Amino acid sequence: MQKLILCADMDAFFASVEQQANPKLRGKPIAVIGSAARTVVVTRSYEARAFGVKTGMNVYEAKKACPHLIFVAGDNEKYTYTCGELEKIYRKYTPDIEVYSIDEAFLDITSTHHLFGGPEALAAQIKREIKDRFSINCTIGIAPNILIAKLASDISKPDGLRWVKADEVSLLLEDMPVKELWGIGPKTTEKLRLMGISTCGALGRTPASLLRSRFGIMGEHLKAMGQGRCERVIAVNEAAPKSIGHSMTLPKDISSRRQIEAYMLQLSDMVGSRARKHGFAGSTVSLTIRYPDFETFTKQLHLPEQTNHTQEIYKAGIRLLDSIKLKDKVRLLGISISSLGRVTGQMTLFKEQAKQKALLSAVDAINDKYGGFKVTWASYSGMIERPKVIAPAWKPSGVRNIKIKK
């Protein structure tokens, strides 16, 4: 049976939530940014987009584009709450839902749309319900598969509703730039352009052998995408995570070993505590370092056993750091664990105490090593302002819901 997939994508989600929460921000150009010293625009209102304010701009660039731009430090709790409420709305229309990101969801409405007067009526009702409840516009695309549903919503923003029927897919794709497709980014767009392929129509007609020789296993996939075919189905159950990590751009570039270690300790604690909270442990620890010139690299270390203990993660990180000859100051540090497995049993009070003990011994270890220059608990805990803006890819449930302690 022909599937009917609906993609619901909130328009300027974080900015819309902030405008809803604070009437003074409505109708104005606003940019949601992080709270750290060196932050960028995460989302901007449509009023700000009109001035050319773009995601990823630093504050200075954004201000230059729009001098009266209002900056708002993001608040993850508002967004995760709203996301959870949105999911409840979706569930009224079908049980087959994939909450893909904090502002985007896929709904399989194949067997339920008739209960609501058809696909478009169902979509209009969802849009209305979200608008009434949260004053947020969303754009909905409906199509026979996820790829085209997402495309339909992307090209209909903002506040759009588009149903692309199976027999309309070819016409829609014929002159559609390949970069509009989900999974084709700047690099692939450029490679395709050099092959003389710029539209989906052309991509779909390119011999598979040619694409395979240029893109390997992705080649087959690319041809299918050009033809509007997509095998990916809605993932109703959230997949187990493959890695858990945190990274941070430091307030200032640093070279002091003691400072680097203090940040690594806190990152290790953030990773470990999240892993423990969700019952995961990993046997691979990765350290990521970025220099001021943005050169970024990662080194990993395999442990004999899986762990989620702050101190063990930290110690592995230090071993990795010891294996690197730093060529410059450090701009960003990241710690993550992978090769994950579930650990049974909830975190007990005993374990929580053990965790604190481990953390303190790690601080002790630094002090032992650098005797003269004491790292105190206060200097550790006050050293880092924890990020308050959650990444749009975070999810309202499961391990990716990272409630940062205030």
Added chain:
DNA sequence: TCTGGGGTCCTAGGACCC
């Protein structure tokens, strides 16, 4: 005035083995 943070998947290339 400089350029965030959370992920997943794929691949190139080296080590090692037979």
Added chain:
DNA sequence: TCTGGGGTCCTAGGACCC
């Protein structure tokens, strides 16, 4: 003129997404 050549595992890094 002429280095063998498969296979697997592992690491680092690229590309992409929100």
